[in-house]
Amino acid sequence: MDNPCLRCGACCAYYRASFYWTEADPFLGGTVPPELTVPLTPHLVAMRGTTHPPMRCVALDGTIGEQVLCTIYPRRSSSCHDVEPWEEDGSPGTRCSKARAAHGLPPLEPRTDRPGPGDSPLPLSA
Ligand code: SF4
Numbered sequence: 001m002d003n004p005c006l007r008c009g010a011c012c013a014y015y016r017a018s019f020y021w022t023e024a025d026p027f028l029g030g031t032v033p034p035e036l037t038v039p040l041t042p043h044l045v046a047m048r049g050t051t052h053p054p055m056r057c058v059a060l061d062g063t064i065g066e067q068v069l070c071t072i073y074p075r076r077s078s079s080c081h082d083v084e085p086w087e088e089d090g091s092p093g094t095r096c097s098k099a100r101a102a103h104g105l106p107p108l109e110p111r112t113d114r115p116g117p118g119d120s121p122l123p124l125s126a
């Protein structure tokens, strides 16, 4: 399956990527590089670049709508799993379509093979 996220990146430049602060604390098993985060509340941090416009996660490399890459993909936060390209029934993801529309991109075509859960955006390779 061709991975449309590698030619998109819209959700990484639309939604706030916030999560519990321990996900960015290596001493507590966190994986997100803390230097790429900013404090949000006493309990939450967010990826730099996603707290106010112009939105663009600092970990996103490339040109939106052309070719992109999450530079910390294996270490990304739980919130980065929230946007899926497709719903479990194969229809375009609601949050995906909203982010793509904000960047002038059309919704993805429906998938007929029913992707099921776990199709997260922006893996390092297709
Ligand atoms: S999940 Fe959707 S909006 Fe996010 S990168 Fe993939 S195709 Fe783009």
Ligand code: SF4
Pocket: 011, 012, 017, 047, 057, 058, 059, 060, 061, 069, 070, 071, 072, 073, 076, 077, 080, 121, 122
């Ligand atoms: S998937 Fe990567 S580039 Fe996208 S918001 Fe998460 S950390 Fe940032």
